[in-house]
Amino acid sequence: MNRITIEIWLWIGKELGDDFASPSEMRSIREESVAEGTTIKQLLDDLAGRYPPIARSVLDTKTKRLLPNIVVNYNDRVISPHIVHDQVLKDGDKITVLPIYVGG
């Protein structure tokens, strides 16, 4: 199993409850254990299945793709949404899910 840190920057900490640490209104953080060979997309699908606020805020339920206003950072680097589907996670990786077009 690989340990992955997942950060959600979508102001949904109150909805996610105690499973996530919420150091601020915006950020929710959790560590996940995933099987060898798991991709970013598979991890997001799994989280969406367990946490309705993530399903609502991150994935398009019809197309199963990321919502158009969502971007994913992999180890603090923005990655193309196409890579999200294929990138295999390694132990110690960090995934950040955040909105791309907000405010100012």
Add this chain to the structure above:
Amino acid sequence: MDIGGYTGKILRVDLSKDETSIMELDRSTIEKWIGGVGFGARLLYEEVPAGIEWSDPDNRIIWTSGPLAGSGVYGAGTFNVTSKGSLTNLAGCSQANGYFGAYMKFSGFDGIVFQGRASDLVYLWIKEGKAEIRNASRLAGKDVWEMEDALREELGVKEKDVSIYGIGPAGENGVRYSAIVGDRGHLAAHNGLGAVMGSKNLKAVVACRGEKTFEVKDPARLKEKNKALFEHAKGFGPVYEWGSGGGLSALYGIGCLPVRNYTTNIFPEHEQMNGQYMRTHFEIRSKPCYMCRIAHVKEVTVTEGPYRGFVGEEPEYEQLAAWGPMIGNTDLGAVVMLSREVDRLGMDCNEASWTIGWVMECYEKNVFTKRDLDGLDMRWGNVEAVKAMLNKIAKREGVGNLFAEGVMRASRKTGGVAVDWAVYTQKGCSPRSHDHRGGRWAELLDTCVTNTSTLESTWAGIHPQLVDLPAVHDPFSHEEVSTINAKFNGIRQFDDCLGTCRFASTDPKLQLECLNAVTGWKLTLEDAFTIGRRVINQLRVFNFRHGMKKEDERPSTRYGSVPVDGPAEGKNIMEKWDWMIENYYTLMGWDPKTGKPLPKTLEELGLGELVKDV
């Protein structure tokens, strides 16, 4: 006027002759250009021929409202200013909210065209169809807050009896990025429109509240659609709850926060500088614009740090970025102080910050010494030195005279390696306070190819799904970005014809329903795009006639550089810049090699008479 939403009159003010007159609007002009930036673009083209420079008395400065202003649509106090601006010496179009757009119409006018130059400093007063040019010499040198106070006292009116917009010392002294400021902290900031006012010896315009002077054709339908529009705006991003600064940390997360003049993208203090922090730590009071229920405009009292007790307007996102990470400052109270200072002096925070940030980098790297900078210690984060420099710029005092020219001209005059450190477009207009090299390539492209001198196609990113276009999935795809920018272009300029605030009118379809209810029209989304594209092409022909070249539609070296760290490290927009530009031009109906509108494009937009100009 038998079209709802219009007074049918434009006021002409000849400052050289000290006289005013009325222009009647005809139906075909209204239907073709709608108002706001549409009226401005057309009048500028008709009245300012090639060879007239921004500071020439024959330049025009055109203030226009739109059919929704004052109609009852929430947040519809917006007006547009169009002129040949001082940063680009090309068209400049900028909008401000507050009350003026509504009050100008209640005073009997859909717009005001200023021409000439007054022999002494003056202001314009309008009320119930009357207009007077009045002496303002006693207001010389006053900042915009003092100006508003002095005029209200002189007129014996209460705060909301009048809307006042004008210029501070920066505009009077011809600072190239001076703004038109009014209603206690709102700005038409882009392309030095305040400097144009200053060149005409026009200090301010006062519009009295008055009574509604136009009809709303279908009030019941307007009420229904307006309510739906508000609900949409309320749920669109974090602005309703946290202000435009609510997205600051998210922008940091995608590499879009400008940090120390683009020298890095690392700024771990972002969560103590954002809208959430502001609204949970500082004292906040609402200061909504005309009939606005979104009410994102606030006044704040700083409650911690060295500026505890300081009272100012809540900084918008651009101010937070400009006076926080951009200059290496991590104290939010200092951001409130500097935001207030730059507004008070009457300057655009964007260009001011690009200039100050560049000065600081030059100082840190020994291009400028303390002596070069009139004794100011311009190290990163020294906010009191920044405040002092802003005052020097506004007065064109000492080294401030150089920096009053804006960062493109100041860097070119300085020369050497420092030229490559300045953030600007080759036209001379400023990006907004982002690092567009991060996840906002759409805005970087838009900033370079715009005809308005500020955003044209995009707004706070790009939202094509609002008009049933495919969303951009990969913000770093040259093809997706240039294609969607072109396909989406038009609806935002249509929006800027209407006299409403973007934050309160987030759904273009509902906004169009409101327009049809007010005017009695049956415009479709396709009509709206056509009108918006007509405005864009009108401005583009004006700009080519005034000397714009395709080569000007590029970022400066630093603006188009590759981020060296942070979330967007290594992303390179310039890798396929030429391809991206040609794709964009082609989809806009412009010659891919020259960028000039093709005759077919102009004819399809009802602008066949412009073919001879390109």
